[in-house]
Structure formats: C-alpha cells, structure tokens
Amino acid sequence: MLSLGKQRGKVVTVETSEQVTLKILQDKATRLRMDSVLSTTEAGSGHPTSCASAAEIVSVLFYSVMRYDPCDPHRPDSDVFVLSKGHAAPILYAAWAEAGAFPRERLLTLRKIDSDLEGHPTTRLPFVDVATGSLGQGLSVGVGIALHAKQFDHSGQRVFVLMGDGESAEGSVWEAAQWAALRNLNNLCAIIDINRLGQSQPTMLQWDLDVYKARWEAFGWQALLVDGHSIPDLIAAFETAAQVSDRPTIVLARTLKGKGLIGIEGLEHWHGKALDKPTAAKVVAELESQLTGASHQWKPNLPTAGRSISQTKTTDRATSGGKPPYALGGKEVATRKGFADSLAALANANPRIVVLDGDVKNSTYTEEFEKVAPHRFLEGYIAEQNIIGMAMGLAARGKVPFASLFSCFVTRAYDFIRLAAISHLNIKIVGTHCGVSIGEDGPTQMGLEDLAMSCAEPDFTVLYPADATSAWKATALIAEHTGPCYLRIGRPNSPILYGPDEQFAIGKCKVLKQSGRDKALVVAAGITVFEALTAYDQLQKEGISVRIIDLFSVQPLDRDELIASARAAGGIVITVEDHYAHGGLGDAVLSALAEARVRAYKLAVREIPHSGKPEQLIEKFGISSGHIVNAVKSALG
C-alpha cells in the first residue's frame, strides 16, 4: 500500500480569519486531490482527474458552506450532497474521511471487494442517498430531496448536486431543471464542474459558459459563472445561491481536468486512468509541498438547533386503508380503479405516501389521491425519468413514493429503475394500461416488456392483480412492504373475483380451480385469469379438469404451490400472459419449475401487435380462452 503522506506542520501567524479560512479550504482541496490520487493508484483504476477538477468545489462545500454532522450524515437537518458525477467517487470518500466520518486509511480500500468504497458510490455508505454513476440522474434525486425538505419537512436543509459537464447532455438533467424551477426550489443548488473534457473527447460545449448560462436561465434557474478553482469565487457564489428566494441556483464552474496534478492538468486522454505509482508519488509530493498545515484547524459546521423539522417518522407503518368496496359478482371494475381507490384510501392512513404522475392522472386515476391529499400529489408532467428520479430522492428521505405511469412509458426510466434497485430504495412504480388488452390505441401504447424489465432487477417485488379487489390489496401490500416494488395494472374493466375479506400476500398465488382429476395446470395473471376461467368451463364441458392459478405475485412467486400444483396436474403446465414471450410470467414460472421436470407451454404475445378491440387482440395474439383450451388439449395429445 502507498502511504497517505503527512501534512507539513507550518505555524499560522498574524492572519485575518478570512485568510485562515482560505488557507484551510485550499489545504483541504489539496488533501482531497492527494487522497484521490493515492486511492485510485492503490486500486489501479478510477478517475483521479475527474476528482481533481472538483477539489475546490468539494472543499468549499464540505468545509465552509454545508452544515452537517459527519457522524450522522442522514440527520434530517443536515445539508445534503449528491455526487451526480459518480465516477468522482474517490473525492467524495476523501471528503467524508477528511470530515471525520471514517478513518482516512480506509480510502486505500477503494474498489476492493470487501470495501464499501466502491468504484461508484452506492448506498452501502451511510452518506450516499442514492447510487450514482449513470450520469444525469443526480439532479432529479436532488430535486426529490430538496422538495422533501421544503414541502414536507419544512427544514432549512439545503441540497447540493455536483454534476459533470458531459453529463448535462443527458435530457433527464433538463427534465429535472424545469421541474425544480417550476416549484421554486431555492434550497437546491447544483454545480457543474466544467472541465471541458469528456471520456473520449472534448464535451459538446467545452468552455462555452455563456451558452450554459443562457440555457439554465431559460430553464428558470439563477446561473452563476465562477472560476471553479477560486475559493473566494466559490464562497461568494454559494452565498448568492443562499439568498435567492424563488428559484434554484446553478453554479457554472470553469475548471481544469486533472487540476493540480503536475504533468496531467488539462490534458486529454486522462479520463478514468489511475496514475502509476511513480507518477502518483511525484504528483502527491508536489501537492504535499503546497500544504500549509492550516487544515487541522477546521471544525465541522453542525446543523443549527434552530432548524425546524416536522418530518414524519420513518418508522411509521401504513395502517389499513380499509376494505375494498367491490362486490363479488357486482359490476365490472378496472384494476387501475382498484389501485387508485386503494391509494386514495391509504392517503390519510399513511402520511408518508406521496404520489407522482406523468400527466395521466385521469387515466391512472391517481387524481383520486390528489383529491384527498393534494399536498402529497406531485404532477411530474411528461418526463418519466425525472418522475422516477424524484421518487428515488423522496424514498431516500423516508417517503413512500408511488409513481404511476402507463406501463409502456415505464421503459423510459429503466436506467433510473436500475439504480433504484441498486440503491434498495423504497419506491413503488405502478405501470397501468399493460398489454394488448388496452385495445385501439395500438402497439406503441402497450406495455408488453414491463415484467421483463422489472423482474430482472433483484429485490424488486412485482405484483400483477387480476381484479379490482386484488389490485386494492396489492396496493396496500406494496405500501406496507419496504423495498422497491412494481405493480402491473390493466386498462379494461373486469369482473370482481375476490370478496373484500380475501387475504393476499407477496409471494403467494391463488388457486382458483382444483380437483383430484386435474390433467393440467394453467397459470395466469391479470386479464388472462378470466380467459383461463372461461377455458376451464369449456374444458369441464368436455370432461377435462384443469387447475387454475392466479399468480398475483410474479416476483417473488409461490414456488412451493406451483410445484405442488404442477405435480398434482400431471406435470403439464400452461402459462398465459398479456406480455411478450420473453421475460414475462411464463419465464418466471418455468424458472420456478426448472427442476421439476414438467412439460410447459407458454402462451404470450409473440409478435408486434396491432390496434383493435381488446377481445379481438387477445384472440389474434394467442392468449384467449380458445388458445388455452387448444394448448391443454394439444398437451394432453
């Protein structure tokens, strides 16, 4: 291991307190550079030059501007720092170590398998709200946290998001920008480290700071241009940011990639490269020679006691929203209605629930929640990435965000969902209007890959209710469950299958039909449950008994029951789903039965569908009762 180097113990004499502060902050910046180089060189990989350009920014934020408790970074009154440019992880770790959060020696475990100091920040660390490393996500997360502080906690908490310059080409950044301005989030301050160089070449805008400024101002932000290596400039900018009352602030910091790393500063082709040990030693020696020793005078700037907090305790559990109001055998109701009624009923029972929607609240029916709890309903407009990103920020701060979208458009936010999974966040994504059964709107509006995407993420709970009652119960279950969840919901009205007292659980299915003479097992979910029941009647007439399961919980699934039922039904299994053939419930069932030597037949949508009436499409694309009957008969030979 490399040694961490020692600071020179100069004696500070007659200086103003301002001069001392500057010296402290410059020393801190230098130490952050040293640690970024040393840790990446020890790891043999990483992004030291992307850290070096941000050293003064991070120093000023962590050791002058932000009020926080290094030993309790998640205190609701602590200011929040989000490192959106996650590849600069080494300087984030160095900053917290320097603040006293953990021993500096641990920095040398960077990127090792037994260390929490991963290549990009993850929530294994207490000071990371949400994993970063996919560029363009941090601002949405910061918006969610800033909104939480301003609208729900009413705290004086401020949120700082450090972005890279290449990153601002991501459209999601502009989704977040417009929303933050719309909601006047003056407690949000973002900084762009404009070091001009991307991974492979100069960025689109390079150092054209005027263009940056015009764009951010047009998006409703206060934009401040600074020399990102000037500590006084940075301090002044953050003071200006703190004064503004009606809008967020962007600090556009012109910097040099690799700043302070002798021989590397400002050069291309140094992205994501650790220095070899001799080079690192030279660079660190040079940096060390600049130290004044002032930095040991720094003390944490703890949150003031005066910061009011009205946070809902994160230990609050949802209490019941009551019973679903739909009568067995009564009029048909859509599962989206069951979901939305349940959510509205939970609004008062669980004050942690916040609902976000993408201009479809009159189709997802989340407008029912808005009526009950308008303050906790957030219209996200047509910007799905930011909706999920804000939900991630809200979840990181103890809320239970439900983000409802058409299931086809959930695909838009898949990269965010991926990071929500990595971060083990307590978000609830609801995808409505799934499958060909939406009918006339046509293939572009049909969610047919949402089970593939959601079930692929480990730890995601995925429920897919068949009727309004089970949709109601599923909504309550995921509100109660801690962890990321996806709820798949349909568009059409369907009969009520379950009485209001029926019990549902994550990981449990419902056996709807069974006998001692079952010749096959049919596993369905959502609208195909009704097709399966129709097929059951038809087959009964022909003297063939089949077992019917409403899967309900696609992930985790009820493996024991599936295996037992498959065996009881002669080892012949038919799955049927309003989803594409790969990655849907059929694959989940096949996987659960993989060791059971069953014979399985998967009915699913196998081609690009078409506009038409739901019942026509269910027939045309192979998932109707008729197809189930044929599959059973064909399997029985």
Next chain:
Amino acid sequence: MLSLGKQRGKVVTVETSEQVTLKILQDKATRLRMDSVLSTTEAGSGHPTSCASAAEIVSVLFYSVMRYDPCDPHRPDSDVFVLSKGHAAPILYAAWAEAGAFPRERLLTLRKIDSDLEGHPTTRLPFVDVATGSLGQGLSVGVGIALHAKQFDHSGQRVFVLMGDGESAEGSVWEAAQWAALRNLNNLCAIIDINRLGQSQPTMLQWDLDVYKARWEAFGWQALLVDGHSIPDLIAAFETAAQVSDRPTIVLARTLKGKGLIGIEGLEHWHGKALDKPTAAKVVAELESQLTGASHQWKPNLPTAGRSISQTKTTDRATSGGKPPYALGGKEVATRKGFADSLAALANANPRIVVLDGDVKNSTYTEEFEKVAPHRFLEGYIAEQNIIGMAMGLAARGKVPFASLFSCFVTRAYDFIRLAAISHLNIKIVGTHCGVSIGEDGPTQMGLEDLAMSCAEPDFTVLYPADATSAWKATALIAEHTGPCYLRIGRPNSPILYGPDEQFAIGKCKVLKQSGRDKALVVAAGITVFEALTAYDQLQKEGISVRIIDLFSVQPLDRDELIASARAAGGIVITVEDHYAHGGLGDAVLSALAEARVRAYKLAVREIPHSGKPEQLIEKFGISSGHIVNAVKSALG
C-alpha cells in the same frame, strides 16, 4: 358508418393567386378537422381535439410547403414529415388521404384490427418512417433523417417534425435539440403545437411562448413565434425557416385545443375523447358550412427533378470485411475489440454502415471505425436516447446504424428501442461492458438486464459472442441481417476459442465439448463459456463427462440442438450467465426446452453486485467454474 360529408361546390371568381392559395389551405384545414372528427367518432376513440389544434399547421405543410409525391412518400427527394405527437394520427391519415395517397373512405377504418390506420402511426403505412406515440421521440428521428439528407444524400430534402407542447417536457427533446444545433441542421424544422392543454391538465408552460423561445434559442435554434391558426403567419414562418443556413428552426405555434370544433374549442377534459355521433354531426356540419370549395384546385407539389441525390442503394449488401485476425491459442483479446475491429473492417465494404457512440468510443473501440470512416462516425455525446433515436431515423432511410454504448446505459433508451422494434427498423445496438466481469467500476456500471430488455422485443436478433473471433463474425452477421439486432459484448480480455474460418450463424450455437457419456449439458455464453470449459476439465478429472454449448445466438436460439443435446446429456441442463437471473439466457434456454421435460439449474447473478476484481465477482456472484462443477454434481445427486 358515418358519411364523410361533401364539399360545397362554390365557384372561385376574381381573386389573386395568393387569395386562392389561402382559401385552398383553409379549406384543406377544415377538411382535415372534419375527417379527424369523423374517423375518431366512427372508431369510438381517439384524439380529435389534438388534431384540430394542428389543422392549419398540417394544411400549410402538406399543401403548400412540402414537396413530395403522395404516391411515393419514401422517395429520397421527397420532404419528410414526422408526427411526433403520434396521438394526432387521424390528421396525419387525413392529410395523406387528402393528398391522394389513398381513398378518403378508408379513414373510417381508423383503429380497426384489419386496418393499417392504427391508433398511433406505425410503419405498416408507407408514409410513416418510424412509429410514434411515445412522446418526445420524433425529434431525434427527424434529426437522423435530416442528417442523412444533408450529410449522406446531399439532397435538398427538408424534414418537418410536428410536436405537442406537453411533449417538450421530455428530456429526449433537448438531447435532440442540442445535437441538431451542433450539426447546423438547417434542413430540419420542428413545430410545436402549443395548445396549452395536456392530457390531464394544462402543460407546464401553458402559453408562455417567450419561455419556449428563450429555451430553444439557448439550445441554438432559430425560434419563430406564430399564431398557429393563421395560414399567412405559418407560410411566412416556413419561408423564414427555409432561409436560415446555419441552424434548425422551431416554429412555436400558439393554438387552441379543439380549434374549430364548436362547443369544445379550448376546453379542458377533452383530451383523447371521440365525440359522440350527434355532437360529431353538429361539429362537422358547422365545419362543412365554412368550406369554399377551393380545395379541389390543389395539386401535389412534387419534388423538383433538380434535387441531387447521391444515396447509396438500399439494396447494397455488406460484402465481407475479411477474416478475423486472431490466432487460436494466441494472445487474449476482448470481445469489444473483436467487434470494433470487425466494424472498422466493414467500413469500406459496406458504405451504408454508420456508427454512433456516446462518448465511450475509446472503450467500445469504435474509434477504430472513426479512423477509417470519420464521415460516417457520429459522436452522440452522453445522450443515449437521442443516439438511438437518430439511429432509428438513419435506419428508416436505408443506413445500417451501429449504436455502441455501455450495456448498462442501453437501458436509458429502452423506450426508443421498444419503438424501433415496433417499427421493424434495421438498427444495430451494441452493449459493451456487460455483467459483473467489468470488475472494479461497480454495480452502477454493470449491464445485467440487457438480455431481458432486448430479448423481450419480438424480432430482435440478440447475439452474445464469447471470444474476439466470434465477436468479429457476429458483427458481420448483424450488419448483413435486415432487422433490429442487439450485440452483447464484454469488457475483459479472453482467450481465442475459434479459428478464423469457423462459421457462425444467427440462430446457431456451438457445441464445444461432447461425448457419448455426457451426464449433463452446460449452456454458457460470453465469459461464462470459459468458466464452463474450466469446469469441464475439472469434471473430466473426476470422471464426469459434460456437454458444453456456447449459445452465441440468444435470440433466435438453436432450439433443435439444445433439445438434442439436453436429451443426449440425460435431460440435465445447467445454464450459466453473467446477467441477472430473470430474463437472461437461462430463461431463453428453459423456454426452448419447456416441452422437453428436462431438469434445469440456472446459474446467474441473483443479487446487487459489488466492486471487485472480475474473477472475484464471478466467484462471489455464483457463475464461476466452481459453481458449475457444484451444480453438475448436485444435479447428479
């Protein structure tokens, strides 16, 4: 069926040609409104009010501004119209019918299962380049087509993209905007139909046209404010757009939702609702009373013969890029190198290949292609949605676009990929750095759901080569194959498995080890092939023979060979993959073997991974040779 109504046969007398033109265009706009109402009322669903706000815009474009051949809309010298606000499909269909592309009566088949006039436009129609209906995608597609015209065809073709106002909240719009400005696409003109009302409520910016203008100008566009119902204003704006030489133009058209539909104009809660028949009859009668009869004087504005075209014939097939240069048993090479070398070798052989990359060309190695064919290399910067969207536009116009990204960030563009699949486009997406085997960068940088997402899309060909030679061949195969393809590529160096003359095919696997005594079948791909081969050696030492398959083609897969091999190996199958457990190659194999009553064991990554060395991670997350050996032994009991 409703009747389509008849135009009043007024006689035009002493008018200037300009007056006549205005009358024609106003009549056309009125007829477009009538047809939009009639077709949606007949269908019982659809978005007549979203059509009505755009009637003058569409009329002016189709009957005054655009030069095109209604009977051959895909002529390379025809101007191009992209309806990004796909829910206004009825007016698109009405416009083409009115231009003579098909009989007007067919409009009444809107949204029916046997009609190509679907709820949102799809490529089943000859005048649709790319399906739309997921908002915010059309501009990227338009950028791709405009670039194609300007940079590759050198045609005078102009591209018009009609967007909705709610849609401009999508970040992807701003990704497209910045790129179009960067490349000075003055042949691109977008129009925003600013009718103030989204689906569920007013849009974020409502009629704040000055903010729109500031944003688009800041993003480098010429921005023109117009009354979107004033035909002279619109004509003037499109003339101004045609004059600009250095930037694209955005026409910001203030409109009324439902304009011209008596009793509905400008009202909320009329999004996506067809009028009932009595209301429609009243509205249409009122519209009909406004007709002057001038519209029959219109004649198509055909493309001028003078438009030069230097388009590569779309029938050109790739010729070979030669043989892969890697020696069996020679030094280790990464599959990404195999891909990129092959692509560079194909550059001259196939002039239709265009490569797009997202600031990772020095990691995906597509910089090798750039060296050979810089004119056909497009740096997309960190904006994955726009990269895929531009590729879609290029593919629609006959290019063979390869878009290379880190596989984890392909998730960013999933909604675009979904529409590329619906559109059956000939795009090639290459996801590099897949799986835990990337090592130290950590979980946020690991693509572990890319097989789930790509295989879910019907008709997507998905290849996953194990060594540089097969990566080379896979690249040539997908360049040659017509249709959407995904190529999964790893980061680490690996041994060369195949000689330069080895033949590969889409849908075919490689049986690497087999004997008459095989007790189990191991199916692997990518880096796990090497783990499987190591396991083979270990098991051989213990007297256990296993069959080893390199799957190579995940979709379609070699079902016959898999079934035969599984049977020959006692019906015991172990799959092993550097991908999450759901939706990966294991599920693809299980699905292929579903009816074969095998016993299968799926080794895959089952939790959120960690930073570490590749070999440590392969071990820790359960996909190493040791895990394969254990799985085989455990299966054999």
